[in-house]
Amino acid sequence: MVIRLIYLLACQTFRWLALLARSDVSKDAEILMLRHQLAIARRAQPRPRFSWSDRAVMAALLRIVSKQRRTQVALLVSPRSVLRWHARLIAWKWTYPSRRPGRPPKPEALRQLVVRLARENPGWGYRRVHGELLGLGRKIAASTVWCILKQAGIDPSPQRVDRSWAAFLKAQSSAIVATDLFHIDTVFLRRWFVLFFINHGTRRVHIAGITRHPTSFWITQQARNYLMDLGDHAKSIKFLIRDRGAYFTDSFDAVFQAIGVHVLPTLPRVPRMNAIAERWIGSCRREATDRILITGERHLRLVISEYAKHYNQHRPHRSLGQRPPDLLTKPEPLTTTDNTRIHRHDRLDGLIHEYTKVA
Structure with a gap:
């Protein structure tokens, strides 16, 4: 082992002497x-x-x-x-840019607009899209619209119309309202009942009232108040989904039937028939009431109203493209940058956080 070490040291010495000569x-x-x-x-x-x-x-x-x-x-x-690199460099130098024959391509913004109109309106053919573009002040030939749709892989109108159950139910959701009643037990073991209505199309929640004794007279009066709050929008309701609780009497149904609403009672022990209302109850319990000790009616009204405001004004919904119900008609927010400041707004003393961009 010592001899090998001496040999390696000698080799390294000769290499060092060779480096001195270079x-x-x-x-x-x-x-x-x-x-x-x-x-x-x-x-x-x-x-x-x-x-x-x-x-x-x-x-x-x-x-x-x-x-x-x-x-x-x-x-x-x-x-x-x-040598291969040099050959490629020579080929690149003597390769002249070729110009494609025909008319120049349309601007990318116009192509994206054509594709957007076709995808957002499955029932529109290229002629219908062409007419809409002319109404927007975009002069383009109908054949060009057809070419853009074909290059984007979009099928003709009859072949891309969605006839699935999901699309059918989504189209009917704007005319459906659901209602339900759920209870909250306070820290003093008193039970309160919360009546609410939720629109299937917008997912907007309306808290109708809170009581300890949900009588049929009280339920019916809350239904009248709900229709009065809607005003002219009540005419758009065609169906009302409710469970078969004893508090939903004929007088309650008569309030909605008077304006042409068809009341649909759910089947016994089938909560999925009123799934959207049940889902809101679960969200309210998980995010608010199950995390707070409710002391009384005033405290419960504060918690429920604050959560309803958060649900309608800020909480994102997957069925609405991650947007809250009250912001459906507003334009999408601009993309943030690294310098954009984010402000946090607390509800229920920090139990719920809301984040917004600072202007």
Whole structure:
């Protein structure tokens, strides 16, 4: 083992003496070439790939390093690689840009608008899209609209119309309102009942009232108050979904039937028939009432009203494209940057956080 150590030290000494005999330019070029190869090998890729700048640097350094040293140093490139790079450079120099025949392509913004109109309106053909564009002041030929839709992979109108149950139910949701009653137990073991209405189309929640004794007279009066609050919008309601509780009497149904609403009682022990209302009850319990000790009616009204405001004005909904019910008609917010300040608004003493951009 000692003899091997002496042998290695002697080899390193001779190599050091050989380096002293070489010029500084040759050694610096070799060091730069090896460092550049190491930088290329460290890139996060399956295999090292040379960019045009890497090819230029390696070709220049190979000219400085002697032929004898090239064979002794482990290189990532070979003479054939350099010749191939040179051939590509010559081909690139003498390749002239060719101009495609025909008319110039339409602006990308116009192409995106055509595709957007076609996708948002499955029943529109290219002629209908062409007419809508003319109404927007965009002069474009109908054949161009057809070509844009074909290049985007959009089928003709009869083939892309969605006739699924999901699309059918979504189209009817704006005329459906559901109602339900759920209870909250206070810290003093008193039970209060909350009556609410929720629109299937907008997912907007209306808290009708809170009481300890949900009698049929009280329920009916809350229904009248709800229709009065809606005003002219009540005419858009066609169906009302409710459960078969004893408090939903014929007088309650008569309030809605008087304006042409068809009341649909759910089947016994089938809560999925009123799934959207049940989902809101679960959200309210998980995010608010189950995390607070309710002391009384006044406290309960405060908690329920604050959560309803959060639900309608800020909480995102997947069925609404991650937008709250009250902001459906407003334009989408602008994309934030790294310098955009974010403000946090607390509800229920910090139990619920809302985040908005600072203007």
